[in-house]
Amino acid sequence: MAVDYAVIIIYLAGMLAMGWWGMRRAKSKSEFLVAGRRLGPGMYSGTMAAIVLGGASTIGGVGLGYQYGLSGAWMVFTIGLGLLALSVFFSARIARLKVYTVSEMLDLRYGGRAGIISGVVMWAYTLMLAVTSTIAYATIFDVLFDLNRTVAIILGGAIVVAYSTLGGMWSITLTDMVQFVVKTIGVLLLLLPIAVIKAGGFSEMKAKLPTEYFDPLGIGGETIFTYVLIYTFGMLIGQDIWQRVFTARSDKVARIGGTVAGTYCLVYAIAGAVIGTAAKVMYPTLPSADSAFATIVKDELPIGVRGLVLAAALAAVMSTSSGALIACATVANNDIWSRLRGAVSRGGGAAGSEHDEVKGNRVFILVMGVAVILIAIALNDVVEALTVAYNLLVGGLLVPILGGLLWRRGTAAGALAAVSVGGLAVIGLMAAYGILANEPVYYGLPASLAVYVIVSLATKPTDAAVLAAWRERLAGQGADTEEPVNEPATT
Numbered sequence: 001m002a003v004d005y006a007v008i009i010i011y012l013a014g015m016l017a018m019g020w021w022g023m024r025r026a027k028s029k030s031e032f033l034v035a036g037r038r039l040g041p042g043m044y045s046g047t048m049a050a051i052v053l054g055g056a057s058t059i060g061g062v063g064l065g066y067q068y069g070l071s072g073a074w075m076v077f078t079i080g081l082g083l084l085a086l087s088v089f090f091s092a093r094i095a096r097l098k099v100y101t102v103s104e105m106l107d108l109r110y111g112g113r114a115g116i117i118s119g120v121v122m123w124a125y126t127l128m129l130a131v132t133s134t135i136a137y138a139t140i141f142d143v144l145f146d147l148n149r150t151v152a153i154i155l156g157g158a159i160v161v162a163y164s165t166l167g168g169m170w171s172i173t174l175t176d177m178v179q180f181v182v183k184t185i186g187v188l189l190l191l192l193p194i195a196v197i198k199a200g201g202f203s204e205m206k207a208k209l210p211t212e213y214f215d216p217l218g219i220g221g222e223t224i225f226t227y228v229l230i231y232t233f234g235m236l237i238g239q240d241i242w243q244r245v246f247t248a249r250s251d252k253v254a255r256i257g258g259t260v261a262g263t264y265c266l267v268y269a270i271a272g273a274v275i276g277t278a279a280k281v282m283y284p285t286l287p288s289a290d291s292a293f294a295t296i297v298k299d300e301l302p303i304g305v306r307g308l309v310l311a312a313a314l315a316a317v318m319s320t321s322s323g324a325l326i327a328c329a330t331v332a333n334n335d336i337w338s339r340l341r342g343a344v345s346r347g348g349g350a351a352g353s354e355h356d357e358v359k360g361n362r363v364f365i366l367v368m369g370v371a372v373i374l375i376a377i378a379l380n381d382v383v384e385a386l387t388v389a390y391n392l393l394v395g396g397l398l399v400p401i402l403g404g405l406l407w408r409r410g411t412a413a414g415a416l417a418a419v420s421v422g423g424l425a426v427i428g429l430m431a432a433y434g435i436l437a438n439e440p441v442y443y444g445l446p447a448s449l450a451v452y453v454i455v456s457l458a459t460k461p462t463d464a465a466v467l468a469a470w471r472e473r474l475a476g477q478g479a480d481t482e483e484p485v486n487e488p489a490t491t
Contacts, residue, residue, distance in 0.1 A: 004307030005145075011182070011311045015163050015318070018174040022167020029357040032168035033100050033330055034246040043177055044257035048244050049264045050176035050183070052079055052235065054320025055136035056386075058187065058313055061269060062296075063289035065276020069213025073273035078227040080265030082235025087258025090405060092251035094242060096476040102239050102401065103335040108473055109404035110412035111466040117419050119335030121396045122239045126328035127372065128389035129240065133321035134160070134376040140294075140314050153376050156318070161369030164322045165362055169247060172322045179315030183268075186312025190305055191297070192271045198300050199278035208281050226438050229445065230390045237401045238393065240320075240327040251476070325372060329364040337364070384435045391430060395444035396423035399452045407456075408467065414456030422448025 026032040039047070057076045064072030099105050103119040137156025141147045147155070163171045199205050205213075212218040235241055248254035279292040282300070286292055297309050379385060399422065400415035426444035433439040 003304045004310065007304065007307030008311055008314070011314070012159055014178065015159060015175050018178070019163025019166040019171040022163070022171030022174060024167075026168045026170045026358060029100075029361065031170060032358045032361055033326070034243065035169040035173050037098070037247060038249040039173065039247045039253065039257075040249060041253050041257040041260070043173065044244075044248050044253050045260040045264070046180035047173050047176040047247070048083070048241075048258055048261040049268075050180040050315070050319035051240060051244055051323035052083055052261070052320075053183065053265060053268055053316055054133055055313070055317035056132075056320075057265075057268065058183070058272065058316040059136065059290060059293045061272030062276040062279065062293040063291075064219070065273035066280050066286070066292035067276070067289040068219045069209065069215070069277050069280075070270075070273050071216055071219035072276055073269040074219055074224050075227050075231065076269035076272060077266055078224070078231045079235060080262050080269060081228070082232035082262075083241075083265055084259060084262035085232065086236050086241065086245075087255055087262055090236065091245050091248075091254035091258050093405065093474050094245045095248050095251045095254040097473050098246075100243070100246065101331055101335050102237065102242055102397070103331065105242075106400065106404060106415065109462075109466075109470050110400075110410075110415050111463060116336065116339050117416060118397055118400070119331050119339075121392055121419065121423060123328060123331045123336060125389040125393040126239055126324050126331060127368070127375075128385050129238075130321055130324035130328055130368070130372045131375045131379060132386045133317050133324060134372055135379065136317040136321075137314075140310060140317065150377050154373060156314075157321075157369065157373040157376065160318055160322050160325065161366065161373070164325050165365045165369065168358070168361065168365070169243070169326060172326060173247065175322065176319045179319045182308070182315045183312045186309040186315075187275075188268070188271050191301070191309050191312075192275055194301060194305075195275045195278040195296055198296075199281040205277060205281050209277065213277060213280070222438065226441070229441050230394060233394050233398050234390050237397050238327075239331055240323045243327050243330065244323070321372075325369055326365060328372075329361065329368040332368060333361055333364040387435055388430065391426040391440050391444065392423055394441055395426035395448055396420075398422075398445065399448040403452055403456075409456055409461060410452065411456045411459045411462050413459040414452045414454075417455040418448045418452035421451045 028036075030036050053076070057079065061072065061076045064075055066072070094105070097105055097108065099108065101119070102122055103116070106118050134153060134157045137152050141152035141156060145152075163175060167174075196202065196205075200208075217224070245254050245258070248257065275296070276289075276292055279286075279296045283292065283295055286295060293313065297306055297313075301309055396419045399418045400410070403410040403418070404415065422444050425447045426440040429440035429443055430437070
């Protein structure tokens, strides 16, 4: 294992080095939170694919393949479909808004009265996403170093918190690009062909497994529909995803780069399912489907390659965790704390210096990171925690966000009602049917839509001046002037 350990240690040291480099580059709020809004298509595609393909997509995707066969690809496949829909239909408009958070977009669209409630919901979602990603370190570090769960969470979490706090989005962008390359090599180019060969090829896999393992819809139509509601729609509105869209140097980069990343996700989904199916042939009686990834890596890969593939799994978890952490801190600072203490001036009073804003956001990343580590240590059922987060996100925020982008007649009162009713509905339905039930999102989303339309039509239309300012921002005009850019755009 010495060679494998060396690969992992070099990888982790590189992450910290990039955090230090990012600290020297992130001198303004724009640089720190959205990488100066100047990523080119290559780096944008890689980092976007890195953040959406986390531990659930890698370890969980292989586990679903082990349990259901090729149809286990649907969870990650719907993530890719959501990213494609975001990129093709919405990313250009989102990028032109020149904001930092989803709640700022709602304030612009509805006249400044929808932000803080939506900020609380978005903060809860990003916090739980960061927590569940952090817990995944325990599984990987246990395979690597046979560490205690708590020690593993602290070790992995400390590394992510360190490079995220130091350099903000620049550090996360650079580390995500490395993580994208490592995942591509480790999972697609190494683990996938080795797993298929070790299982005897596709003909042997078909001979040893039931036919439903090769049915594209074998996982069930209702499950696929639920994945679409939660993950495809979740990709359209998550702060962690939008914050990456804000890093694009143009709306064209956001659209084309995001489309490339979404297509990559579809390929990654199929690869994970095939690896899981191959693992089922080799290890038909594993105690847990989620252990399929670690088992095949430990037992079937040669020295060195094993370390690289485990680094790929670690990269998947770290990219999602760091993206969720900076999103959580950005929402907590910009959408909740600054509003509560009245520090954001909208017409009078001087704003803080760029240095002070970077320092404040850095402090919030550190504080949120420590909170994430502590919650991860205390929490046991990560699936339930993540389900609660996604149900609140989709049930509470999908309608007012997409309604604001697509329906001119939507009002602030309708948006607030949709957030409140949708959020309370999913909470009540989870209490009644169980956290993992499908009913909360099935019924909570229509309830949010109905109250949004009814209240919007029953209240006074949004002020014409607000809508005019909104249209200007959608057209790429009227945004606050960004600080001077002294370096060229990044490819």
